[in-house]
Amino acid sequence: MTKSVVKGPWFGIRHLQALLIFFNIVVVYFSRINVSVAVVAMTNANTTNPNFPEYDWNEKHKSVIISSFYWGYIFTQFPGGYLSRRFGAKIVMFGSTICSAICCVLTPLLISLGGWQAYCAIRIIMGLAQGVIFPAIHQHLGKWSPQKERNFLGTISHCGTDCGIILSMGVSGLIASSSIGWPGISYVSGGACFVWCLIWLIFGYNNAPSARFITPEEREYIESDLLREDNFHQKNIPVPWLAIFTSVPFLSLLVVRCAQAWGYTTLQAEIPSYMAGVLNMNIKSNALFSALPYVAMFCLTFVYLFSADFIIAKRLLTLTVLRKVCNTFALWIPAGIMIGIGFLDEEQKTLAIVLMILNVGFNAGATIGSTLNTIDLSSNHAGVLMGIVNTIANFVPIVTPLLVGVIVTDEHDRTLWQIVFIIAAAIFFFGNLVYIIFGSALTQPWDAPNFLTRDNIENDLSKPVLNGKQLVTSMGDVDKVNSIVNPEVVTAVKVTYNGALNNALELSEEPEELTVETSQTDLSNNNKETV
Template sequence: MVPTLENSPLFGVRHLQALLLFFNIVVVYICRLNVSVAVVAMTNANTTNPDFPEYDWNEQHKSYILSSFYWGYVFTQFPGGYLSRHYGAKITILIATLGSAVCSLITPLCVRLGGWPIFCAIRLLQGLFQGVIFPAIHDHLAKWSPLHERNLLGALSLSGTDCGTVIALASSGLIASSSIGWPGISYVSASVCLVWCVFWLVFGADNPPSSKFISPQECKYIETSLERNDGFHQQKIPVPWRAIFTSVPFLAFLVGRCAEAWGFTTLQAQIPSYMNGVLHMEIKKNGLFSALPYLTMWISLYVYLAIANFLTKGNILSLTAMRKTINTVSLWIPALLLIGIGFLDSSQQAWAIALMTLNVGINGGSTIGCTLNTIDLAPNHAGILMGLSNTIVNIVPILSPLLVGVIVTDKHNRTQWQIIFAIAAVIFFLGNLVYIIWGTSETQPWNASDFESESDLEKAAHKQTGTEATVKKEGIKEKQEAVESGNVVERTRL
């Protein structure tokens, strides 16, 4: 009997893996984002606990510290997929999280010794470690997610980004004001990472057959759902690079993700600046306002998940149609709201906060609408696809602020900000349109484990066919020459 969802555990090891990935994203995001609060506490002790050292860093130094993480982060996205593929997601994620924890742990001591330059170096190193995590997570999800549970396990895991953001913004200020001061931010961040590493070491597994805790029924259910035979995980599947780079569905997915990243960067980084310059609101200094959009996004992701499961399990929409529908809602409605925000003035601050929160919340569906598409296209190469796409997508947050710097010469000029929001809205619209036309959730032929072999066989068959045609042609020519020769002999006899 083929195992089904009904006779597999209600809460199985596959759910445990997703839960571990969720908490992994939470702890590494705490390490990543707490620096924005830590830098304020380190340069203005009066706002937190004054019993700890204060540093005289200017705004340029702070910007170097805040951005240095991403200098390293963008360079290890692609290696993350490669490392996970060759050594397994378990060891890749473990080393990355452990390295991130060590970087946090040594930060207070190193900053006392080397000031802001050493802080930048530590953040860069931490970025290098964390850059491998998301490609490895996608590779891991692809091995553990049965086809009909892909949305559930994927959304559960990736919602850790919003949860981690909320916790980082809400807790860092409290820690800095406590008896352990701003160094406590680093120590707490390191501690939660190290605790997670212990659980991952015990319960994490690269694939269902290698887990010590999985039941035979659940293992067979997952492997059968993904059409994997015995010994599949021992195979070394070559990466079909040419097929990937010439795949229209993958390129459409890439355009969609870049468009989403551009719009979200505008939502995340520029709207608070607009509210400060045009609406005269200092939203960054209010922890509630800073965390509220991400809390909304976190909750909305589960709403999207319920809708996605209803649409697909009820056979109302195919997986492809569901992803495109949710992604359209997640990008096109925020595009309209962005334009609307640009027409608000200082007398409409409540509306501005409401629209910003609603905008970020609605945009949260792009995780289900587009991000999980790498697993749809090629489960066997999900880590590689995520590494490739994230390398390109993470360039967007570098480029979009540069455009703002060129266009917005006066932060109080609402017309200049309207141009920024209009550009983001157009990119939202066009990027999703490309995804609608050319995107798909159908598994691609180049996902097959023997795709390269099949290609070689096709070439060999083509070559053999060509050889046979040549031989046949030469045989016909020989017969023609023989006939002509015979005719000459007959004529000579006559």
């Protein structure tokens, strides 16, 4: 009684949504990261096009300008998750990106009027606008990603981060040296945001039923895989705040994402300073070298992706185990490498460069390992979960440099840097250990649309629940097994005692037949049915 699932065209609207998210991350990262090149061009015209204004800003001014983006960024993560649920990811992502585009275009004018203070102000506004992006992205992926394609669609979307960083580092310097000078950096990045907004308005859709160009087969595949009723997208699902904040799998995810943020901040910001101070390597001025770790991360992202898809397709591991294995590679290997870098001396510069590149590269596994776990736990509340995680995790990059400043009183003292790296490695290790013990990729009970209502699913047996298919329910004391029965396709799910839908089986453990015991003679002519 098996039949291959019809998924629609090989490149469907769900793939288009992932591609649009990829380009959205590219353009917003381009507008965010280019400041590190722009401030150099503004303060040293000799290195770029000298026909544009030069400003006498010191290192403190530059640091404040660069960090000002995150002053606004951390405050809109949490609202971003709520807004994307309330109004849809399409309008939230559009509003965020169009605001970023306007900020970019106005930057040169405002700098000429208000100096570095105006630059900080416009960066704070841009941070406020972009803070809603990733919660909205996860809410959108939750609406469009069938379970077996979640790794692929999510990874394709998130690798826009690496591409955006590489593009910003590689292109910003060329633009600053061209005829349009450093103002051109803002104009080009703003123009890219405007172009994306136009395409998004045409081809971006909040969900499969509202998509104009989607085929009926692809729509049916997405909605049936995610077990959605016909009127699901018109419902206003309340957020189970207490259940979320007392959920052990979610709290373990929060811990590991904070650990990831701490370690990644050390990788990104502090190792270059260590190499400059201890190894006497002036690597910050080398744009190519600065981009190499992110090139490695981009390449290894696809190694992780194809390996994960192969493992899932062959049913070698459950999704929960797969996520933990990928995250272990992403955190524990860099933890060991960080400690090793701390023991290198000036005569081992080449090895230090290789280790730094591998360090950042292996960390690419965190996307499959834990970033996408918000969608696993709850596709309905994925944006809210991402908003909570990002709000807390983004405080870490503020704390990390402060601690390093307290520990490293002499940047040429290798023993002080070893303390910094050991702390980061320990946080990497124990954060991932918590995730290994308590993490899960199973959909949580509080994901159910009716979790906060008094009427459980089993109390309403007469309603068709999915595209006209009858919901047949057996009544047990603890667990109830629902089968959405179709003459050709059968999907089995488990309903827990509170009426919440949950996956009965991991992706690698799906049998072709499932035997369902029922004591209700009025559900069928037989007391035992095999579906």
